[in-house]
Amino acid sequence: MQPHLSQIGQKMSQLTGVRAIMKDIIETLQSEPGKWVNLSAGNPLILPEIEAMWRDYTQQLLAGPHFGEVVGRYGASQGYEPLIEAVVDWFNSHYGWGITRRNVLITPGSQSLYFYAANCLGGVDADGMLRKIVLPLSPDYTGYGGVTLNAETLQAYKPTIDIIAPHRFKYRPDFAQMQIDDTTGAVLFSRPCNPTGNVISDAETQQIVDLAAQYNVPVFIDSAYALPFPNLVFTEMTPVFGENVVHCLSLSKVGLPGERVGIAIGDERNIHALECFQANASIHSSRYGQALAAQAISSGELARLSLSVIKPHYQRKAALLTAAFDREMPNDVPWYLHKAEGAIFAWLWLKDLPMTDWDVYRKIKQEHVIVVPGSPFFPGLKEEWAHKQQCLRISLTASEEDLEAGAAAIARVVKKAYV
Numbered sequence: 001m002q003p004h005l006s007q008i009g010q011k012m013s014q015l016t017g018v019r020a021i022m023k024d025i026i027e028t029l030q031s032e033p034g035k036w037v038n039l040s041a042g043n044p045l046i047l048p049e050i051e052a053m054w055r056d057y058t059q060q061l062l063a064g065p066h067f068g069e070v071v072g073r074y075g076a077s078q079g080y081e082p083l084i085e086a087v088v089d090w091f092n093s094h095y096g097w098g099i100t101r102r103n104v105l106i107t108p109g110s111q112s113l114y115f116y117a118a119n120c121l122g123g124v125d126a127d128g129m130l131r132k133i134v135l136p137l138s139p140d141y142t143g144y145g146g147v148t149l150n151a152e153t154l155q156a157y158k159p160t161i162d163i164i165a166p167h168r169f170k171y172r173p174d175f176a177q178m179q180i181d182d183t184t185g186a187v188l189f190s191r192p193c194n195p196t197g198n199v200i201s202d203a204e205t206q207q208i209v210d211l212a213a214q215y216n217v218p219v220f221i222d223s224a225y226a227l228p229f230p231n232l233v234f235t236e237m238t239p240v241f242g243e244n245v246v247h248c249l250s251l252s253k254v255g256l257p258g259e260r261v262g263i264a265i266g267d268e269r270n271i272h273a274l275e276c277f278q279a280n281a282s283i284h285s286s287r288y289g290q291a292l293a294a295q296a297i298s299s300g301e302l303a304r305l306s307l308s309v310i311k312p313h314y315q316r317k318a319a320l321l322t323a324a325f326d327r328e329m330p331n332d333v334p335w336y337l338h339k340a341e342g343a344i345f346a347w348l349w350l351k352d353l354p355m356t357d358w359d360v361y362r363k364i365k366q367e368h369v370i371v372v373p374g375s376p377f378f379p380g381l382k383e384e385w386a387h388k389q390q391c392l393r394i395s396l397t398a399s400e401e402d403l404e405a406g407a408a409a410i411a412r413v414v415k416k417a418y419v
């Protein structure tokens, strides 16, 4: 029987962004198992030192006195108290943010946090006005495409593009275009950015925060790849905080995506609204992962291993892939890699590409290499822009051999595409 879906049901029962193309990718990978160079993965790698850390904390939890209470009881919607304390202590002692437990909310992964925020602060308000969720720099995380219950709510802005060296570029927020005003419900962006590896500078971040503060608009800074953990930052970057900032963390890129732990730090009025939203939607996040995270954060081990294991692993991969592209790609074609400033992806721009990103994706597939077409990474950008069909995302989770083989295959396709 076909369900009779509401308007919200129609929107939310469709997959958006990369999830919509994952079906094709999974079927392709299954069609000839073992034959593919997979540069499409969004899942972080399981690094042995990180897995060992989570195993140790799991064993301690199982053997310790709190196990029964952690898994056998409901808790506060705000989160598991020892994790909240660990977060408060960490950010006060390392960043001097002066927060209390009322400034922290734990969510089942950070995706749900953006869902709460987008629908608590965005959409039609009590006066009947549509308040927008502004993505100040597009492209950005594809998952933002699914978070608003009303499709009209999301509004993204084109960036400026700086060519910073031969075959290298960087996106910057375009303040001349960006509209943050009293029709804005909230601002949201990832820093470092999935898919591009861009890090919006401290000064530009502060400028966005100050602009939003004039209209009393909260700014959600998605720090899923930022320091202190997972610390996937390869450039100068300081977390920016303030009264209208909600600093958002995720434990997914530090080896715990299956446990679904997201953390919001912000003004207690914003946190309280999100906490109530969460209580209505899901009661609270799983306490098992929260209990492990409390230990890993308070011992300092999570930040330590992020710096010594996670960051160098992906930084090495980014350098290797960049060198492979410089070696393999034709010099006379206008290809540009985004400056590798963080996260776990490389972002390739094929300027003036005489076909679409999907066409190139299919041609690269014929070489037994899978990348991700770039067009799903522009959620909320309604205007036409050729650039949207000129980019590819390449995952740095692949092995060194696969990254090199993949770059060579992409170069073969690109050479043919431009003749």
Ligand SMILES: Cc1ncc(COP(=O)(O)O)c(C=O)c1O
Binding pocket: 042, 108, 109, 110, 111, 112, 141, 143, 190, 193, 194, 222, 224, 249, 250, 251, 252, 257, 260, 261, 262
């Ligand atoms: C930039 C960004 N934000 C948020 C998420 C969602 O992460 P979580 O697992 O915390 O829901 C991801 C996942 O890949 C991401 O890349």
